[in-house]
Amino acid sequence: MSNLNLALSLTLNHPSVQSVIEIAKEVISNNNVLNTELLYNLAKRRLKFPRKGLLSIIQLLINKKVLVEGSKYTKDEVLNNKYRFNLYRFLTSHLGAHFSTIRKQIITDSSGTLGSSGQLIWHLEMLIRFNYIKKIKIKNYTVFLPYEIDDEIGVLHFVLRHEIYLKIIQLLINNEELKRSEVHKFVDEKRETIYYRINNLIEFNIIELSGDNNSLILNSNKKNDIISIINANLQNKSQIKKFNFNSKEVKN
Amino acid sequence: MTLNLTPEVITDFTLTIIGIVFTIITYIKPKTKKLTSLNYIRLAIFTFSVFIFFDGLSILYVSKFLGVITGFILIPLTLSLVIGVRYSTSESFYSYGFIVVVGLSVLFLYLGFQPNAVIIQIQEGNIWLLWSGLFSSIGMILTTITAVYMFYWGIKTLKNAPFLIKKEAYLFFLGIFFGSVVALVFYVLYLIEPFYILGSNISLLIGLIIITISVMIEPKLLYILPFTVYRIVVKDREGYPLFDHDWSKSEISENLFTGFINAIQLMSEEIMNIGGLLDIQLKDGILILHESENITVGLITSKSSKLLSSSVTNFTRDFENKFEKILKEGNKDMVEYESAHELIEKHFSNFPSRIITNKRKPLLLTEKLLKLPLALDNALKTIFKDEKEYNFIKSEIYRTPESTAAGFISLYKELKKEFEEKDKFEQS
Secondary structure (H helix, E strand, C coil): CCCCCHHHHCCCCCHHHHHHHHHHHHHHHCCCCEEHHHHHHHHHHHHCCCHHHHHHHHHHHHHCCCEEECCCCCHHHHCCCHHHHHHHHHHHHCCCCEHHHHHHHHHCCCCCCCCCHHHHHHHHHHHHHCCCEEEEEECCEEEEEECCCCHHHHHHHHHHCCHHHHHHHHHHHHHCEEEHHHHHHHHCCCHHHHHHHHHHHHHCCCEEEECCCCEEEECHHHHHHHHHHHHHHHHHHHHCCCCCCCCCCCCC | CCCCCCHHHHHHHHHHHHHHHHHHHHHHCCCCCCCHHHHHHHHHHHHHHHHHHHHHHHHHCCCHHHHHHHHHHHHHHHHHHHHHHHHHHHCCCCCHHHHHHHHHHHHHHHHHCCCCCEEEEEECCEEEEEECHHHHHHHHHHHHHHHHHHHHHHHHHHHHCCHHHHHHHHHHHHHHHHHHHHHHHHHHHHHHCHHHHHHHHHHHHHHHHHHHHHHHHCHHHHHCCCCCEEEEEEEECCCCEEEEEECCCCCCCHHHHHHHHHHHHHHHHHHCCCCCEEEEEECCEEEEEEECCCEEEEEEECCCCHHHHHHHHHHHHHHHHHCHHHHHHCCCCHHHHHHHHHHHHHHHCCCCCCCCCCCCCEEEECHHHCCCCHHHHHHHHHHCCCHHHHHHHHHHHCCCCCCHHHHHHHHHHHHHHHHHHHHHHHHC
16 A cells, blocks of 8 residues: 555546455444545544545545535425425425325326425425424325424414315304305215214314304414415415425525 | 864755755655756755855855856846745746846846955954945845745645645745745845844755655645646546546536537537647636547646646557557456556646545445445345435435434335235225
8 A cells, every 4th residue: 555656546446446445335324424534544544544645535426426515404404406496485385285186286296307206205304303293183085284384373384275275164164054064065075075074073173063063163272373364365366376396596 | 274164064965966966856856857846946955055055165265256146147047936835826937026026136247246245354364255335235135035936935835735745845935934934034144144144044055954844755745736627537529537547626527527528529520629638618617628639638627728738648658558459349347447546647637636625524445345234235136226325315324313223124115015005905
């Protein structure tokens, strides 16, 4: 090694280079922060290479992009990924969106460069891990919400994105009280479907039974929230445009 | 005839020998020898050896004539150092220092021919040969200019030295410090008490020895120029990359760089002929392009320079010669061109690498070299069929908290059920 003319003969396959790579792997596997100083000191101690030779190897590894500058993610850095940033933007502007909606939005993205469902789930997990979002289970749906949004508000958003739910709730806003058996006539849907939805809304504590248990009323505690969400959704609908996951706008 | 062999004479002759050795080292060690700034600095070191030799000789023979000649040698010494340092920082001869030295030199020459420019003084049994009057004052100013330029050279070298040769740069600076600042302090004291010239000579001796050793260890110290070389890329005539090498990180984006080379290749016949050289001024640097029969070479640097242009031309020529056969065959495999590193060493050895910016900056291994636990790796391979995607996720896993991968696998299983049911429902 001492006579090794590193600049001329070094390639990535050179045994000396491989030994240094092994040490780098070991440091990373042990969950330590790898840097030039640590790698140099460890390799120097174990491999006894001359200083210049060892530095040339580290330099080669950086030059060949075997070693790249970077560290463990911090919360701020997580959104530096364009896909992740746009996904987070989507979730904050489409409150109550469930996984299938998000997936559909991504899969139908015109660019076709957004990868598999696996990649989408990875980014969702990253956003969850760094407390940007949380997931809640609503019936058979997994809904992703910005971390700071209250779960109950999340449920309202989810419900109000659904056409049949929305129609039932709008009826109750306009009529104060309605017979359960009459709702399907106004909504123009099968009775069973409407009954199923009504039961869900009761379960979500959005509507309540009154009187003889055959009449329905809107939960008065949630009425204001419901109205403001509906208004906001209406406003958004008028401005809505297709969400572009490949948008170049990234958090700075 | 009795010789006046004093300690000053002995140190003068020792300095002469070290100076000559240093001159030879600056010629032998560096691979690129024809560098104008280094030629001037080498000339300054050589002239210094001659200066100090004549100084010793004049004291040895107690010769006023040789004393005046010694003074005159200070002129080329100061001029070559001023030009050398200036040229190494801006590739130009002219500076305020240059004008001042030329002006003072004319006066110095005139004063040297006046009677009593050099006097003999006997103090405590020792014979001292001293410059006197205005001749001494001008000589002192020229010496100070030399020391200041030397110190500036040392500072500039230390400041610009990249991480890889920083240690040697500190050693080099220590030598410069002894040879300029410490020696100058003793030289000022010499005006009060001639004995202190010994201190000045010894400081110069120590400084020169340290500088010589540091340059022997790392000749690149002599080439730390003020511009930064970022990157060189070789492409074939169809635009395929054949070789690239980074010296340091550039602000110029990959797309912009590649785009420029491609555009130039498309328009090459209109813009430049084969064998032509083109400098393109970019916002964050200069792109020097050179076209030859089979390749286009692009070099990104912080400033344009004659030295760099000729280095690019010579590199291109040697690349063509070295890989002539495979270039003609149209071989596009970058591995085949890896040995072009030899040419980087040959033509760009004087530009130190700045690729390691900070020894404590965190590093990560490329995803291809990372190894995950077998079970996790298998699970990921089942989820990510696309290799690029799989490598991306792998690289992400190494940057995330420990349980993220496990969390992902469980979320994937949970959502997979959901989207499979949904897909089934939609299909039915």
